[in-house]
Amino acid sequence: MNDILPDVSGTWHYLETAVRDIAQSYGYAEIRVPILEYTELFQRSIGEATDIVEKEMYTFPDRNGESLTLRPEATASIVRAGITNGLLHNQRQKLWTVGPMFRYEKPQKGRYRQFHQFDVEALGFTGPDVDAELILMSARIWQKLGISRLALEINSLGSPESRTRYRETLVKYFRSVKNQLDQDSIRRLEQNPLRILDSKKAQMQAVIEAAPVMLDFLDTGSAEHFAQLKAILDAAGVQYTVNPRLVRGLDYYNRTVFEWATDALGAQGAICSGGRYDGLVEKLGGRPTPAVGWAMGIERFVALYDASGGQAPRRDAHVYVVAVGDDTLERAFAVAEELRNRIDGIRVELNLGAGSFKTQLKRADRSNAEYALILGEQELAEQRIGLKPLRSDEDQSSIALAELATVVAEKIGKVAASPAANH
Secondary structure (H helix, E strand, O other): OOOOOHHHHHHHHHHHHHHHHHHHHOOOEEOOOOOEEEHHHHHHHOOOOOHHHHHHOOEEEOOOOOEEEEOOOOHHHHHHHHHHOOOOOOOOEEEEEEEEEEOOOOOEOOEOOEEEEEEEEEEOOOOHHHHHHHHHHHHHHHHHHOOOOEEEEEEEOOOHHHHHHHHHHHHHHHHHOHHHOOHHHHHHHHHOHHHHHHOOOHHHHHHHHOOOOHHHHOOHHHHHHHHHHHHHHHHHOOOOEEOOOOOOOOOOOEEEEEEEEEOOOOOOOEEEEEEEOOOHHHHOOOOOOOEEEEEEEHHHHHHHHHHOOOOOOOOOOOEEEEEOOOOHHHHHHHHHHHHHHHEOOOOEEEOOOOOOHHHHHHHHHHOOOOEEEEEOHHHHHHOEEEEEEOOOOOOOEEEEHHHHHHHHHHHOOOOEOOHHHOO
């Protein structure tokens, strides 16, 4: 687990805000779900034969002997919240959430045991149009932020019935080449053979390449759903590759699955992944409800943004208030608060801990503020304040305190409210 330090937290905030704003522009609303859930929720939703449940969950008994788990993903929690709070009966929900998830994995670049995801879910929608909307939403994120080197892969896992037929054929195939399977694949063979297709081990790739293809087993409805999805993406100009080996690592997916991946971050290439999970709500005790969603790993998202040359807007102070001399500190506080009251969004830093005039100016410069406001005894007597540019060749000027908010607002490109508007 790692700390997110101040020098990068601004980028995190900027990117999270950008994704949130785009999700909300598509009509998705925020939901916040607990970090802790009953272990059974993830066993039933993700699947007991998955690596997440078998190896990676942080699970422990509470004082009542109930088995609890730190959430390894958000979809199951959102579905559980929808069921327990009556959000899904005869309703459709478009939801997003963001926060930490937990998996006990080998730490490496882009993969931590506490990691963060932005999660978007649409519940109650049956058609491929909402699948396409979610993919177009993610494409808009990359476009808005200038992120390149991302490729979209899509596939269909079909209906549960067609998936069962495919599973039987796949098991028969893998049994015929069992002597070529690694130990993980042999273990998965009886429980979750589709997960073998997800193996990244080099010695497994030839065996996987020769395996039967799910697209050949699609039922008519799933085939039409997939065809319509591709037609919408084609019309929207979204480039994609159909990858018949894309299965995703969770048991609850059916029909559409997709993944945005990059070659800019080495082995940790998946940035945003998702798909349709029409049977999950019913599996967790709700009424049959179609659903689809995606999750984005924020650590990798930040790393890709940096690798693409992205820079979040600076959040340094606009002005730094310097107070030198007797009785100036109290007025300096009043000046700082007046600016905050009248100029929405202004960032004002006030010198704290006293210090000489020279010391305070050095602090002002290190703060990266655009301007220093200098309040000395003479300025206080004259009801004026010095305005010293710190990032330009502009001359220092003296401003009447009564006009300060108006002048500063103009300098930093904002609008000052009138004193009468200040309560």
